[in-house]
Amino acid sequence: MPAIPSIDLDDAALRASLARKIEDATALLRRVAAEYRPAALANSLGAEDMVLTDLIHRERLDIDNFSLDTGRLPAETYELIAVAERRYGRKPSLYYPRHELLEAYVRAHGINAFYQSVELRKGCCHARKVEPLRRALAGKKAWITGLRARQSATRAGLPRQVFDEVHGLEKFNPLADWTEREIWAYIRLNDVPYNALHDRFYPSIGCAPCTRAVTVGEDIRAGRWWWELPETKECGLHFRGQKTDDRGQ
Numbered sequence: 001m002p003a004i005p006s007i008d009l010d011d012a013a014l015r016a017s018l019a020r021k022i023e024d025a026t027a028l029l030r031r032v033a034a035e036y037r038p039a040a041l042a043n044s045l046g047a048e049d050m051v052l053t054d055l056i057h058r059e060r061l062d063i064d065n066f067s068l069d070t071g072r073l074p075a076e077t078y079e080l081i082a083v084a085e086r087r088y089g090r091k092p093s094l095y096y097p098r099h100e101l102l103e104a105y106v107r108a109h110g111i112n113a114f115y116q117s118v119e120l121r122k123g124c125c126h127a128r129k130v131e132p133l134r135r136a137l138a139g140k141k142a143w144i145t146g147l148r149a150r151q152s153a154t155r156a157g158l159p160r161q162v163f164d165e166v167h168g169l170e171k172f173n174p175l176a177d178w179t180e181r182e183i184w185a186y187i188r189l190n191d192v193p194y195n196a197l198h199d200r201f202y203p204s205i206g207c208a209p210c211t212r213a214v215t216v217g218e219d220i221r222a223g224r225w226w227w228e229l230p231e232t233k234e235c236g237l238h239f240r241g242q243k244t245d246d247r248g249q
């Protein structure tokens with residue numbers, strides 16, 4: 001479903017299912033805050049992560065909220081960071097690439113080398129996302145993501161809790177069983193801020209040069225790294241090994 005789904009906020013069945021999902025997600029977030037301190041939400045600033053930000057704020061849970069500023073984010077994403085700061089009253093924890101890593105990469109390969117090969121694209125993702133994520137997760141007992149099972153075929157069977165062997169901590173996906181309609185119903189009902197690009201057929205938003213709008217009938221993630229084959233589309237933030245799950249953000 002490429003565009004924001006139209007939501008009938010008077011739909012009793014939708015509201016009932018949403019109420020159950022909110023209850024479940026909130027219970028899980030409370031448990032994470034109580035049992036896995038320090039824990040952090042890896043906020044990609046997508047619609048799902050804004051729902052989680054709102055739930056955590058509403059419950060006043062002791063869970064950190066960080067984002068990775070790759071330096072190549074769309075202007076609309078920076079605007080959302082500023083809007084969310086005003087709405088929730090806390091400055092975002094932003095993590096940046098290590099300048100020496102990034103400078104070496106750009107000097108060697110060029111400013112837009114990610115279009116040239118999968119290897120160079122992964123090198124850029126490593127410097128701008130993977131390495132900063134490691135620093136963001138250092139010392140944490142758990143991290144939380146907004147991944148959902150229905151975002152793509154590769155996310156089917158996504159667990160709500162899994163041990164992340166790569167980073168060595170517990171990983172929680174409280175929205176794993178939420179539908180797209182439930183996400184947007186929550187956003188509408190609670191007036192949650194979201195990225196303006198969602199209104200322009202960007203269902204999944206990452207770095208500006210690696211994200212495009214999708215058309216009717218295309219997969220939600222068709223606009224991410226669209227020049228690559230589907231099986232290479234992951235940036236290394238999420239891994240699916242024997243015991244971990246894997247998705248690009």
Ligand code: SF4
Pocket residue numbers: 070072114121122124125126128129206207208209210235
């Ligand atoms: S998404 Fe694109 S610009 Fe962003 S880190 Fe990965 S390759 Fe680089």
